[in-house]
Amino acid sequence: MQEEIVRLRRETERRIAEAATPEAIEEVRRAYLGRSGRLAALFEGVARLPAEARPAAGRALNELRAHLEARFGAQATAVADRTRVAQLEAERIDVTLPGVRRHLGRSHILRRSIEEVQDIFVRMGFEVVEGTEIETEEFNFERLNVPRDHPARDEQDTFYLTDDLLLRTQTTVVDARVMRERRPPMRILTAGRCYRRDVVDATHMPVFHQVDGFMVGEGITFADLKGVLAAFAREMFGPQTRTRFQPDYFPFTEPSAQVAVEYGAGWLELAGCGMFHPRVLEVAGIDPERYTAFAFGGFGDRPAMVRYGIPDIRFFWENDLRMLAQF
Amino acid sequence: MRVPLEWLKALVAIEAPPEALLERLPMLGLGSEGLEWFGGEAVLELETASNRPDLLSILGVAREIAAAWGLEVRPPAVTLAEARTPASEMADVTIEEPAWCPRYTAHVISGVRVGPSPVWMVRRLEAAGIRAINNVVDVTNYVMLEQGEPLHAFDLDRLAGSRIVVRRARPGETLMTLDGVGRTLDPEMLVIADAERAVGVAGVMGGAASEIGTGTSRVLLEAAAFDGPPVRRTGRRLGLRTESSARFERGIDPRIVLDAARRAAALLVEVAGGEVLAGAIDRYPHPAPPVQIALRLDRIRRLLGVEVPREEVEAILRRLGCGLDAQRDRLTVTPPPGRVDLQREEDLIEEVARHHGYDRIPEATPVEATRAGSRAAALEAQAAVREVLIRAGLTEAVTLSLISPQVVDRLGLAADDPVRRAVPVTNPLLADHTHLRTMILPGLLEAMRVNLSRRIDAIHLFEIGRTFHRTAAGTGRPAGPGGAAGIAERRSLGVAMRGRLVRGWNIPAEVEEVSFFHLKGILETLWAELRLAPQPERAARSWLHPGRSAHLRLDGEEIGVLGELHPAVAERFELTGRIEVAEIDLDVVLSRATLRRRFVALPRHPAVERDLALFVPADVSQAQVLRVIQEAGGSLLEAADLFDVYDGPPSPPGHRSLAYALRFRAAERTLTGEEVDAVMAAMHRALEATLRARPRA
Numbered sequence A: 001m002q003e004e005i006v007r008l009r010r011e012t013e014r015r016i017a018e019a020a021t022p023e024a025i026e027e028v029r030r031a032y033l034g035r036s037g038r039l040a041a042l043f044e045g046v047a048r049l050p051a052e053a054r055p056a057a058g059r060a061l062n063e064l065r066a067h068l069e070a071r072f073g074a075q076a077t078a079v080a081d082r083t084r085v086a087q088l089e090a091e092r093i094d095v096t097l098p099g100v101r102r103h104l105g106r107s108h109i110l111r112r113s114i115e116e117v118q119d120i121f122v123r124m125g126f127e128v129v130e131g132t133e134i135e136t137e138e139f140n141f142e143r144l145n146v147p148r149d150h151p152a153r154d155e156q157d158t159f160y161l162t163d164d165l166l167l168r169t170q171t172t173v174v175d176a177r178v179m180r181e182r183r184p185p186m187r188i189l190t191a192g193r194c195y196r197r198d199v200v201d202a203t204h205m206p207v208f209h210q211v212d213g214f215m216v217g218e219g220i221t222f223a224d225l226k227g228v229l230a231a232f233a234r235e236m237f238g239p240q241t242r243t244r245f246q247p248d249y250f251p252f253t254e255p256s257a258q259v260a261v262e263y264g265a266g267w268l269e270l271a272g273c274g275m276f277h278p279r280v281l282e283v284a285g286i287d288p289e290r291y292t293a294f295a296f297g298g299f300g301d302r303p304a305m306v307r308y309g310i311p312d313i314r315f316f317w318e319n320d321l322r323m324l325a326q327f
Numbered sequence B: 001m002r003v004p005l006e007w008l009k010a011l012v013a014i015e016a017p018p019e020a021l022l023e024r025l026p027m028l029g030l031g032s033e034g035l036e037w038f039g040g041e042a043v044l045e046l047e048t049a050s051n052r053p054d055l056l057s058i059l060g061v062a063r064e065i066a067a068a069w070g071l072e073v074r075p076p077a078v079t080l081a082e083a084r085t086p087a088s089e090m091a092d093v094t095i096e097e098p099a100w101c102p103r104y105t106a107h108v109i110s111g112v113r114v115g116p117s118p119v120w121m122v123r124r125l126e127a128a129g130i131r132a133i134n135n136v137v138d139v140t141n142y143v144m145l146e147q148g149e150p151l152h153a154f155d156l157d158r159l160a161g162s163r164i165v166v167r168r169a170r171p172g173e174t175l176m177t178l179d180g181v182g183r184t185l186d187p188e189m190l191v192i193a194d195a196e197r198a199v200g201v202a203g204v205m206g207g208a209a210s211e212i213g214t215g216t217s218r219v220l221l222e223a224a225a226f227d228g229p230p231v232r233r234t235g236r237r238l239g240l241r242t243e244s245s246a247r248f249e250r251g252i253d254p255r256i257v258l259d260a261a262r263r264a265a266a267l268l269v270e271v272a273g274g275e276v277l278a279g280a281i282d283r284y285p286h287p288a289p290p291v292q293i294a295l296r297l298d299r300i301r302r303l304l305g306v307e308v309p310r311e312e313v314e315a316i317l318r319r320l321g322c323g324l325d326a327q328r329d330r331l332t333v334t335p336p337p338g339r340v341d342l343q344r345e346e347d348l349i350e351e352v353a354r355h356h357g358y359d360r361i362p363e364a365t366p367v368e369a370t371r372a373g374s375r376a377a378a379l380e381a382q383a384a385v386r387e388v389l390i391r392a393g394l395t396e397a398v399t400l401s402l403i404s405p406q407v408v409d410r411l412g413l414a415a416d417d418p419v420r421r422a423v424p425v426t427n428p429l430l431a432d433h434t435h436l437r438t439m440i441l442p443g444l445l446e447a448m449r450v451n452l453s454r455r456i457d458a459i460h461l462f463e464i465g466r467t468f469h470r471t472a473a474g475t476g477r478p479a480g481p482g483g484a485a486g487i488a489e490r491r492s493l494g495v496a497m498r499g500r501l502v503r504g505w506n507i508p509a510e511v512e513e514v515s516f517f518h519l520k521g522i523l524e525t526l527w528a529e530l531r532l533a534p535q536p537e538r539a540a541r542s543w544l545h546p547g548r549s550a551h552l553r554l555d556g557e558e559i560g561v562l563g564e565l566h567p568a569v570a571e572r573f574e575l576t577g578r579i580e581v582a583e584i585d586l587d588v589v590l591s592r593a594t595l596r597r598r599f600v601a602l603p604r605h606p607a608v609e610r611d612l613a614l615f616v617p618a619d620v621s622q623a624q625v626l627r628v629i630q631e632a633g634g635s636l637l638e639a640a641d642l643f644d645v646y647d648g649p650p651s652p653p654g655h656r657s658l659a660y661a662l663r664f665r666a667a668e669r670t671l672t673g674e675e676v677d678a679v680m681a682a683m684h685r686a687l688e689a690t691l692r693a694r695p696r697a
Helices: A003-016 A024-032 A038-046 A054-090 A109-122 A151-156 A172-182 A222-237 A278-283 A301-310 A314-316 B007-009 B016-026 B060-070 B119-127 B135-147 B228-238 B243-250 B253-273 B295-306 B310-319 B345-356 B377-393 B405-409 B441-453 B480-485 B516-531 B569-572 B584-591 B624-635 B673-691
Strands: A127-129 A133-134 A165-167 A185-193 A205-215 A243-247 A253-265 A266-276 A292-298 B003-006 B031-038 B039-045 B084-088 B092-095 B103-110 B151-155 B163-168 B174-176 B183-184 B189-195 B198-201 B219-224 B275-278 B281-283 B294-298 B323-326 B328-332 B459-468 B489-499 B535-538 B544-554 B559-563 B582-583 B608-617 B638-648 B655-664
Touching: A003 A024, A003 A038, A003 A054, A024 A038, A024 A054, A038 A054, A109 A127, A109 A185, A109 A205, A109 A222, A109 A301, A127 B655, A133 B480, A165 A222, A165 B480, A172 A185, A172 A278, A172 A292, A172 B060, A205 B228, A222 A243, A222 A253, A222 A266, A222 A292, A243 B016, A243 B345, A253 A292, A253 B345, A266 A278, A266 A301, A278 B655, A301 A314, B003 B007, B003 B060, B003 B119, B007 B060, B007 B119, B016 B031, B016 B060, B031 B189, B039 B119, B060 B135, B060 B310, B092 B103, B092 B281, B103 B163, B103 B253, B119 B135, B135 B151, B135 B243, B151 B198, B151 B253, B163 B219, B174 B198, B183 B294, B189 B228, B189 B673, B228 B243, B253 B275, B294 B295, B294 B345, B295 B310, B295 B345, B295 B673, B310 B323, B310 B328, B310 B345, B345 B441, B377 B489, B377 B516, B377 B584, B405 B441, B441 B459, B441 B569, B441 B582, B480 B489, B489 B516, B489 B584, B516 B559, B516 B582, B544 B584, B559 B569, B559 B584, B582 B584, B608 B624, B624 B638, B624 B655, B624 B673, B655 B673
Parallel strands: A127 A185, B084 B275, B092 B163
Antiparallel strands: A133 A165, A185 A205, A205 A292, A243 A253, A253 A266, A266 A292, B003 B039, B031 B039, B103 B219, B103 B275, B103 B281, B151 B219, B163 B189, B174 B183, B189 B198, B294 B328, B323 B328, B459 B489, B489 B582, B535 B544, B544 B559, B559 B582, B608 B655, B638 B655
């Protein structure tokens, strides 16, 4: 019996080692460990042994079975591993082929740059409102202290729709609207398209963008204007940014200034600004003795061109996707 | 304004080199365009604000410089030797329109010899950019540049009746101006006339007939103040802008007129000989009252946010030529003649700020109650729409809102199509910018054409912007300031897509190329984000593919269209391939959108899933089928996702096959298969009964 066990063990181990596929392993298992397999035959022989030899023989056969089961398991794993390796090898691809790419959507650089400006002012407590692009002579000019035949209109050659209706030349018109509707204090910002009869060239389009803001309250000063715009400039251009305020003239502010930031080798003009002219406040029904107000407007196409190095304003309007995709 | 440095130095002893001047002047508000060298002399090119007529003179610039550097101005000395004969014996002046001409002075100089001007005068004039003509005309220009007061010299012998009448032009009156152009005038224009006819357009240009010539011996020298707005209107209507009109438009102070006239008369005698008759004729019916402005010292601090010492305030104003009367807490300020911009306290505070230095005003933080920033609700909603579209893969475009109707013509619209009701601009500048856009789409198609012409073929664009419409008055929609005039301004969304959505190789065309359903899917994503469910209906639009277009209806209101661009329209826009487009009225959409979010509990009980495959008659739309499924599914039906559409065999003729993956779930318990089976059976009965849709075996 002992010899037969040893022989069966060697033979089975050899056949397991030779089985190279899951099917072959299964066949060998049926032949040796199956119900009518070789091991079952040996178990049957135990009954014919003397009674005293039976326990030892039985134990030996059980050990053999456990041993062979383990071998079968190990071989099955090894075969499966080899099969997977071969399969994966067969699935090899050229990883240098290009990937499948989705077109990413993106915002227009001009719009995004105006959003950036707005976001900074929102963080400084401004409320963003909107106006209409069609406006009236009264709001666009007269309420802003620019009567008909005022020489300042030369800089704002206007498109008219009727005698009274026009395409707004400045977003400051929204300030006039808001001030008529609300009472101080106010911190308002607005942005959008403006129109002027400018001949198209590298820096002019008849349609352009402005951001305009103002603050009305008791004790608002020119120093506050400087503080708010300087804080804006540091947010937008970096903490070391220097700003420069130079006197300028706008009919609706007094004193008036032009604000510029140091940029590259020179100064980049960002906006016109100043303290609202008392007449502008009076027309809006706000007492200029009690309240003072600053206002600013600009930040549109030109600063965006300079910041992003865009040489011609017409690039904004052409919508060449190769240009838009750069930002 | 061109300021020859040598001329400036004759009026103020400025030592600073020109470069230093150029650096400092902008800090005073005199923008400089740089320095030009003219015949070895430095010329400053200054940009001056439109409220400062005084800075269109060398003397005015000298005053600013004197104030800034603490110097004295040395105006030219005028000694006028007058003959005994009074001027009034030789000429007369009448102002018929004093509102437009508050002051008119005339000097008469007789025995003048017209000839070339001295070299020094020619040099100064030419450095300042004015061509020398003859000594008489040159003197008028010279004094205009020096003092800021435009002057005009008439040949007195050519003035009929030896008289000047300042009046409105007569209807149809004509005048040949000095530039040789015949002008037709009207009563909205002010003229200088003699006893018979107009001899000059007041404040703009003189007439050729009374021009100074070599034979002139008696000169009538005009120095006047004309009101700015009429001069401006007249100049614009005649298409004439002169050195003279530029100054009058900004406002000439009647108080500077006589001094400038005397200076010119004296200089005329100096360079052209002759004698000045006694007593200028000076018509000044309503002398301007003296301007006195109260300047409260604490108002300076309240407006500027900086304390400027009283001594400095006084010194600045005094150096600018203001008269001062000091009280305890205020100054009474009399601005110098010529400074028409100084009218209110704030104007004086600006003077203080400019000369104190804007750079010396500190940066402060407003102390007014701090509030969190915010955006108007419509702007928030618009930003949400932009974000969804960008996340869906569209690129934002910015196109012009001024268009030509010819672009709209390419859409092939019927004559009465509302899209044709574009608002015209009354004074367009260019032939292709004559109207306001009624749709976003043509601009996007134009952008698409530009890209295609540059061989960029995957183009997926959107734009959100204003569109403008002529409407019947009182249509009830919020229309903005143009509403009363029948012009509505709306917020619109345009989408235009063509070409590949993904870039790769061996990708099936139906996946890669934009189709109607890609566009529709993007819009459905948008509606889902806005919690809206507009319904598509077949649409008829001449510019869309008749079988592949729909309009969208939201609560019964039409909010826009989507579809494939009609191939004929695509051809007219020079576009190839299938173009998917949409145009949506965003005002309506945004007003109904829900953007505020709240947590919705995630399901705690398992779902039961079933497939539903149907044969549906071909004339039944998918939307009809889905509606029946949803009604029959009731609250237990969580989702019905269409996953297969097929219209070949084994579908019976005249039918197509639709297959849905249905998911059922109850909120508070685990559904049993039997319950779902019962719902499915009811669903099949309803489908059969209402749509003759049968289960696919």
